Amino acid sequence: MEKKVKNFGYSVTRDRQIDFDANNHDVGKIVALAEPTLHLCISCGTCSATCTASQFTEFSLRQVILLVRRGETKGLLKEVSKCMLCGKCQLVCPRNVSTRNLIIQISRALCNHEVSGSAMLKP
Amino acid sequence: MQKHIVVIGAGPAGLESSANLSNLGFRVTLVEKEEVTGGHLNKWHALFPSLASGKHTIEAIVKGLNPGIKIQTATKVTGIEAVNDYFTVSGHNGWQEKADAVVLTTGFQLFDSHRKEEYGYGIYENVITSADLEKQFASGKEFVNRQGKKPERVGFVHCVGSRDEKVNNLHCSKVCCITAVKQAIEVKQMIPEADVFCFYMDLRMFGRHYEELYKQAQEKYNIQFIRGRLSESTEDKDGNIIVKVEDTLLGKPLRIKVGLLVLMAGMEFPPATKALTNMLGLKNVSDGFIQPLDEVLHSNLTEIPGVFIAGTCSGPKSVSDTMADARSAALAVAEYLK
Amino acid sequence: MKLEGKRLIWQEYQKEIADDHYFYARSCIRQTFFPGAEAVFVKIMKDELGKDIHDEQHHTSCTGIGYHADVVPFDTTMTVIARQFALMTEAGYENYAASCVTSFGLYTEVLETWHHFPEKEAQVREFLYKATGREFNKPKNLAHASDIVYKFRHQIAAKAKYKLIDKNTGEPLKVVEHIGCHYSKMFPHKGIGGAEYPYVLSGMIEAWGGEVIDYPERRHCCGFGFRQYIVQANRGFSLSCSKKKFDSMEPYQPDMIITNCPGCPMFLDRWQYALSEMEGKTYGKNNNGIPVFTYEEVAGMIMGYDPWKIGLQLHQVSAEPLLDKIGIPYDPLSKFKGKNGEDLGIPETPNYLKFYAD
Structure with missing residues (x-):
C-alpha cells in the first residue's frame, strides 16, 4: 500500500553532520591496504595548492583523502575523476604520500563499490 | 660556613636541583608535602617519546642524590619569610629551617x-x-x-x-x-x-x-x-x-x-603555591605561573634575590626540559651564593 | 552514568527562589498552545500550597519572540520589561515569576545588562517615565515558574494522588526532560543545575516517582528558535531538530517528555504528527507517539485533576496510553466536550499517529 504523504510546504532537512558510525568505511580500508601512505597525510594542503584541477574546479586532494578516511564517499568518484594524474602533487608532498597511486586506488575502490556494492577488488 | 639551601617540592625538578646543589658543596634540605618524593612522575607509567618508565626515571634521579641531603617529607610549607640576609621557611608540622637561598620546585597541578x-x-x-x-x-x-x-x-x-x-x-x-x-x-x-x-x-x-x-x-x-x-x-x-x-x-x-x-x-599553577608566592610577593603573570626575572637571560631567577625557580612552577614543561631547568637553577644559586 | 557526578554539579548551580508572594507574568503563547498549564500552576500555588500569587491582567508580551526574531530593538525590549516591573511594584510585589523560559532569559539578560551598564538602566527609567509616567523597582527575586514548582516538588508529591509509576509493574516511568534553551544556556548560574545537566525538571521527575532518561541528543534544541519557525520555508530545519532528538531518545522507549518552555512542548508534540504524515514514522508503541507535557500539566495529572480540565485533549500526541499506564481515570466521552458540556466536534484524524476519540 502506498503511504499517504501530506504536503506541508517544507520537509525534513538533510543532516550535514558526518555520522561516522553510520558511514561505510570499506573504501578507506581497501585504499589504505593498496596504498599505505594514505595514513601519512597531515592535511597540509600543499597538493591542492599546486593542483591544476583545483585552480578551476572544486577538486581538492586534501579533502578527498579526508572524505575517504571519514567514509563520506557518496559522489566522490565524480570528484576524483577531475584529477589528470599529472603528478605535481607528488612532487610537493612533504610526507611522501604516493598521491598518484592513491588517486588510482581511490577511483578503483569507488568503482568497485559502485558496480558491485563492495570496495573489495575482484581477483 | 657551609651555605644552606631549602628546595621546596621533591618532584623531578626538586630532586635534580638538590642533587646538583649538593654536588656543588652546599648543604641542602629538600622539603616535600607528600610522604614520598617523585611528584607526578610516581603516577606516570611511561614517558614520551622513548616510552621510558616513569618509575625507573625517578629511581635513577633519586640514585644521584648525595646522602648529605636532608629530605623532609610529609611537610607542607606554610611560611617563607625574608629576614635580613636569610629566609625562614616553616612547615605546617612545626618544622622550620633557616636558608641562604630558596629554590621553588613546586610544580603544577593537573587540570580538574x-x-x-x-x-x-x-x-x-x-x-x-x-x-x-x-x-x-x-x-x-x-x-x-x-x-x-x-x-x-x-x-x-x-x-x-x-x-x-x-x-x-x-x-x-x-x-x-x-x-x-x-x-x-x-x-x-x-x-x-x-x-x-x-x-x-x-x-x-x-x-x-x-x-x-x-x-x-x-x-x-x-x-x-x-x-x-x-x-x-x-x-x-x-x-x-x-x-x-x-x-x-x-x-x-x-x-x-x-x-x-x-x-x-x-597543567595549572596550584593554589597552594599561589599562597607561598603571595607571601614572598612574587609576580604571577596572567597564566598563573611564576614569572622569571627575565625569560631569556635569567629564567631561574625571580625579582627577589635568593629566591629561585625551576620546573613547571614557571610554566608547563616536559620532564627532560624540567631536568635541564633544575640543573640550570642549581648553577644560578651557586652563582648567587659565591 | 554516575548520578553522584551530576549531584556534584547540581550543588554548584543552586539559586535563591522566593518562598511566597509572587507576581506572575504569563506567556504570550502558552495559553493557546497548552491552555491548562498556567491555570494548573496558579491553582496548585493557591489551593494546594496556599501561596499568594498575583495573576496580573495588564502586563504585555516581554517582546521575546520579536526580540529573537530581530524585529524589536533591545532598547524597546528593556522599556517594555521595565513596564512589567512597574506593574509588579505597583501591585506591591518584589518576587517576579515568569511563566515563559524566553521571558525568564530575557529578564535575566536585561537585569544583567543594567548591572554592568547602570547608565542603560537610568536611560530606560527615563524612557518609561516619559512614555507612561511609571516608575519601578527591580525584582528582589526573579524565578522561572518551573523553579518554583521545583522548590515545592516534595510538597506537591506529598499531596499527589498518583506517581509517575507503571501501575501494573510498579516500575518508574521513563521520562525525558527537555529544558528550554533560554532557561540556562545563556546564564548557567541562573538555572537549577546549570546548563549542561539542568536539574529543574529532573528534580520533579525524581520527586514524583519517575526515572530520568539521559540520551545522547538531550542537550539539542527542540528547533523552535523563532526565526526559522516563523518563515514556513524554514520549518524543515525546526522539524529536523526535533527529529534528531526523537531518533536519539527512541531506543530508550520513553513514556513521556516533560518540558519547561512554551515552544518546546508545542514543537515536540506537533512535529511528531508532521513526521508521521511525512514519513509514516511514529515514535511510541502501536503507532502511538511519545506524549509531551508541560511540568504544570504533569503536576496537575499526579494531583488527580481531570485530564480534560487541564487541557490534555489539546495534545496532538494522545495522552490516553500514559494515563492508563499510571492509572489516572478519565471519561473518553467528554474529551471533546466544551465547558458546559457542549459538543465541540472531533478533530481531523491523523493518517498514522494513533488517535483516541471515544
Missing part, C-alpha cells in the same frame, strides 16, 4: 577535568583523564573500559583545560599533544584491532623525535587525527560515549561513538 562539565568526566564512566589512563597502564591489568569490555574505539581529546578561556586558561600545556600520541600508540599496542582517534586543535610536536612519533602513530598504528575541539560528549544506552566535534578540515560537524574517551588534562 570535572570543570569541563560538557565532557562528562565524573558522570560518564567511560570518560577518563590521561592521568587515569597512566594509572591503568601502570596497573598492568588487561585494558578494558568501565563495562569490562575491550573498547573498539578510543578517543583522545587534546587541550582539556588548556587554550580555553572558559576555564581561565589561555596557555598551552605543551606536553599533552605528544602525551596523547604516546598514549594512543600504547592503546594500539594493547588492542591492535581498536580504532584510535585524536581530536586536536593544533598538533604541537615541538620536541626532538616528537614528529617522528606522530608519524609512527599514523603510519604504523593507523591512528586517526581529526582536527576539531570536542564540543560535548554524551552516553548511549550501552555506556559508549558519543562525541560531537567539527571536522574543521572538511567544514562539517561530526558525530562518532567511542568505547573510551581520554581527556588530555593540562
Whole structure:
C-alpha cells in the first residue's frame, strides 16, 4: 500500500553532520591496504595548492583523502575523476604520500563499490 | 660556613636541583608535602617519546642524590619569610629551617577535568583523564573500559583545560599533544584491532623525535587525527560515549561513538603555591605561573634575590626540559651564593 | 552514568527562589498552545500550597519572540520589561515569576545588562517615565515558574494522588526532560543545575516517582528558535531538530517528555504528527507517539485533576496510553466536550499517529 504523504510546504532537512558510525568505511580500508601512505597525510594542503584541477574546479586532494578516511564517499568518484594524474602533487608532498597511486586506488575502490556494492577488488 | 639551601617540592625538578646543589658543596634540605618524593612522575607509567618508565626515571634521579641531603617529607610549607640576609621557611608540622637561598620546585597541578562539565568526566564512566589512563597502564591489568569490555574505539581529546578561556586558561600545556600520541600508540599496542582517534586543535610536536612519533602513530598504528575541539560528549544506552566535534578540515560537524574517551588534562599553577608566592610577593603573570626575572637571560631567577625557580612552577614543561631547568637553577644559586 | 557526578554539579548551580508572594507574568503563547498549564500552576500555588500569587491582567508580551526574531530593538525590549516591573511594584510585589523560559532569559539578560551598564538602566527609567509616567523597582527575586514548582516538588508529591509509576509493574516511568534553551544556556548560574545537566525538571521527575532518561541528543534544541519557525520555508530545519532528538531518545522507549518552555512542548508534540504524515514514522508503541507535557500539566495529572480540565485533549500526541499506564481515570466521552458540556466536534484524524476519540 502506498503511504499517504501530506504536503506541508517544507520537509525534513538533510543532516550535514558526518555520522561516522553510520558511514561505510570499506573504501578507506581497501585504499589504505593498496596504498599505505594514505595514513601519512597531515592535511597540509600543499597538493591542492599546486593542483591544476583545483585552480578551476572544486577538486581538492586534501579533502578527498579526508572524505575517504571519514567514509563520506557518496559522489566522490565524480570528484576524483577531475584529477589528470599529472603528478605535481607528488612532487610537493612533504610526507611522501604516493598521491598518484592513491588517486588510482581511490577511483578503483569507488568503482568497485559502485558496480558491485563492495570496495573489495575482484581477483 | 657551609651555605644552606631549602628546595621546596621533591618532584623531578626538586630532586635534580638538590642533587646538583649538593654536588656543588652546599648543604641542602629538600622539603616535600607528600610522604614520598617523585611528584607526578610516581603516577606516570611511561614517558614520551622513548616510552621510558616513569618509575625507573625517578629511581635513577633519586640514585644521584648525595646522602648529605636532608629530605623532609610529609611537610607542607606554610611560611617563607625574608629576614635580613636569610629566609625562614616553616612547615605546617612545626618544622622550620633557616636558608641562604630558596629554590621553588613546586610544580603544577593537573587540570580538574570535572570543570569541563560538557565532557562528562565524573558522570560518564567511560570518560577518563590521561592521568587515569597512566594509572591503568601502570596497573598492568588487561585494558578494558568501565563495562569490562575491550573498547573498539578510543578517543583522545587534546587541550582539556588548556587554550580555553572558559576555564581561565589561555596557555598551552605543551606536553599533552605528544602525551596523547604516546598514549594512543600504547592503546594500539594493547588492542591492535581498536580504532584510535585524536581530536586536536593544533598538533604541537615541538620536541626532538616528537614528529617522528606522530608519524609512527599514523603510519604504523593507523591512528586517526581529526582536527576539531570536542564540543560535548554524551552516553548511549550501552555506556559508549558519543562525541560531537567539527571536522574543521572538511567544514562539517561530526558525530562518532567511542568505547573510551581520554581527556588530555593540562597543567595549572596550584593554589597552594599561589599562597607561598603571595607571601614572598612574587609576580604571577596572567597564566598563573611564576614569572622569571627575565625569560631569556635569567629564567631561574625571580625579582627577589635568593629566591629561585625551576620546573613547571614557571610554566608547563616536559620532564627532560624540567631536568635541564633544575640543573640550570642549581648553577644560578651557586652563582648567587659565591 | 554516575548520578553522584551530576549531584556534584547540581550543588554548584543552586539559586535563591522566593518562598511566597509572587507576581506572575504569563506567556504570550502558552495559553493557546497548552491552555491548562498556567491555570494548573496558579491553582496548585493557591489551593494546594496556599501561596499568594498575583495573576496580573495588564502586563504585555516581554517582546521575546520579536526580540529573537530581530524585529524589536533591545532598547524597546528593556522599556517594555521595565513596564512589567512597574506593574509588579505597583501591585506591591518584589518576587517576579515568569511563566515563559524566553521571558525568564530575557529578564535575566536585561537585569544583567543594567548591572554592568547602570547608565542603560537610568536611560530606560527615563524612557518609561516619559512614555507612561511609571516608575519601578527591580525584582528582589526573579524565578522561572518551573523553579518554583521545583522548590515545592516534595510538597506537591506529598499531596499527589498518583506517581509517575507503571501501575501494573510498579516500575518508574521513563521520562525525558527537555529544558528550554533560554532557561540556562545563556546564564548557567541562573538555572537549577546549570546548563549542561539542568536539574529543574529532573528534580520533579525524581520527586514524583519517575526515572530520568539521559540520551545522547538531550542537550539539542527542540528547533523552535523563532526565526526559522516563523518563515514556513524554514520549518524543515525546526522539524529536523526535533527529529534528531526523537531518533536519539527512541531506543530508550520513553513514556513521556516533560518540558519547561512554551515552544518546546508545542514543537515536540506537533512535529511528531508532521513526521508521521511525512514519513509514516511514529515514535511510541502501536503507532502511538511519545506524549509531551508541560511540568504544570504533569503536576496537575499526579494531583488527580481531570485530564480534560487541564487541557490534555489539546495534545496532538494522545495522552490516553500514559494515563492508563499510571492509572489516572478519565471519561473518553467528554474529551471533546466544551465547558458546559457542549459538543465541540472531533478533530481531523491523523493518517498514522494513533488517535483516541471515544
